Amino acid sequence: MATLERKQILVEMPGRDRLTATPVASGWTVEVIGCAEITRLVESLKTAHGEDLTRWDLPEGDGHSALLVRELILRARGEWVYPYQDLELCHCRSVPTEVVDQAILSGAHTCEKVSRRTSASTACGTCRPEVQKILDYRLKTRAS
Ligand code: FES
Ligand SMILES: [Zn+2]
Known part of the structure; x- marks a missing residue:
C-alpha cells in the first residue's frame, strides 16, 4: 500500500506566531x-481531539490564530490548496504573494485594506481578482 509521505509543516506569522507539526x-x-x-x-484542540491534527475541528472566526491553525490542519490533511502559486502577486508594484498573505493574516480582510497596507492592486488592477481569491480562501471559515 502506498503511504502518504508526511513532512514537517510550518505555519507562521514571522516574529509573532509559529506553529510546527512534526509527523x-x-x-x-x-x-x-x-x-x-x-x-x-492549540491547547484546547489538543485536549478535545488529541495529537492527531487531521481530526481537529477547523476553528471558526477570522482572527489570526484561527486562520493559522486552519492552515495547519488543512495542510496535515493534504487539503491545503492555496489559490495562487507565483511568488510575486502584484507585478506593477512588485508585491510578493507572501506580503499580501501576511497582511490578510494580520487583519486586512478586504481588497481595499490589502491595497492600503501593501500597495498591491494600486496601479493597473489586473492582480485585484487574485487578491480577492486569496481573501476568499483564507477567510472561508466553514468546514469542508
Ligand atoms: S499587477 Fe497589481 S496593480 Fe498591476
Ligand atoms: Zn498570535
Missing part, C-alpha cells in the same frame, strides 16, 4: 510559539 507514528506533534490566544486555541 510521529501516532499522528503529529504540534508545537506552538506565540501569543496567548493561539497557544490557548
